[in-house]
Amino acid sequence: MIMLSISPIPAFSDNYIWCVARDGEAIIVDPGDAAPVLKYLEQHQLKLSAILVTHHHYDHVNGIELLREHYPQASVYGPHNQVGSISQRLEHGQTISLFDHSVEIIAVPGHTLDHIAYYISDNSPNPLLFCGDTLFAGGCGRLFEGTAEQMLASLRLISALPANTAVYCAHEYTLSNLKFAQAVEPKNEALQQRVQQAKQRRAEGLPTVPSQLALELLTNPFLRTGKSTLQASVAAQTGLKHWKEKDIFASLRKWKDDF
Known part of the structure; x- marks a missing residue:
């Protein structure tokens, strides 16, 4: 099977619209703005064949209609929500085929109630996860519609994927996320190393x-709420006396919101 070529298309101040290409065709993930996508497709002589939507926020969907005007044959996949331009509504556990690759749909509510992720496990050498605003490099999305318990369950689903999964999120929030992670786990050596590498890249x-899921499991506090050292840090910061993991997660998310 031919490997997919994946490139970020920067948009707004910190969004990444992902272009997945093969044999002159492209799949676009979360096009919040059509202009940079149209420019990229023209520059690289690509034809748009499909659009993948993770959730309904404007910075992920506002470019769809203009892209469809230029490429009316492109299919638009997405969750059940109020975005009218989605042509194929998807459910958790459903599988679709794109470029002869099997794409599994994972429901990941929390940031929004309609949020889904796209998981491709047959791409060598790494599985691929397009997770929108659910899991970020070093962080996770704010809880705009869902609950902390829902987001924790969604992140557990992601954490159970193979450790070598490449995680394609939709924003360049890494340095600010890692700054918070350092406040939570100041003695995490893997985190310190990641901070230096991220600063160098930027x-x-x-x-x-x-990023890679293995790295997130080592350094992302929102995937580490079951760790006793992290729990002690959160409890000390927030005053928790008795807790379950969902309480740690909720307190951690509020700490980040106020950070």
Whole structure:
């Protein structure tokens, strides 16, 4: 099977619209703005064949209609929500085929209630996860619609994927996320090393994503709420006396919101 070529298309101040290409065709993930996508497709002589939507926020969907005007044959996949331009509505556990690759749909509510992720496990050498605003490099999305318990369950689903999964999130938030992670786990050596690597990449004008799930499990506090050292740190910061993991997660998310 031919490997997919994946490139970020920067948009707004910190969004990444992902272009997945093969044999002159492209799949675009979360096009919040059509203009940079149209420019990229023209520059690289690509034809748009499909659009993948993770959730309904404007910075992920506002470019769809203009892209469809230029490429009316492109299919638009997405969750059940109020975005009318989605042509194929997807459910958790459903599988679709794109470029002869099997794409599994994973429901990941929390940031929004409709949020889904796209998981491709048959791409060598790494599985691929397009997770929108659910899991970020070093962080996770704010809880705009869902609950802390829902987001924790969603992140557990992601954490159970193979450790070598490449994680394609939709924003360049890494340095600010890692600054918070350092406040939570100041003695995490893997985190300190990651901070230096991320700073170097940004200094060179390079994206810090995709990341790898194995690295997230070592350094992302929102995937580490079951760790006793992290729990002690959160409890000390927030005054928790007795807790379950969902309480740690909720307190951690609020700490980050106020950070």
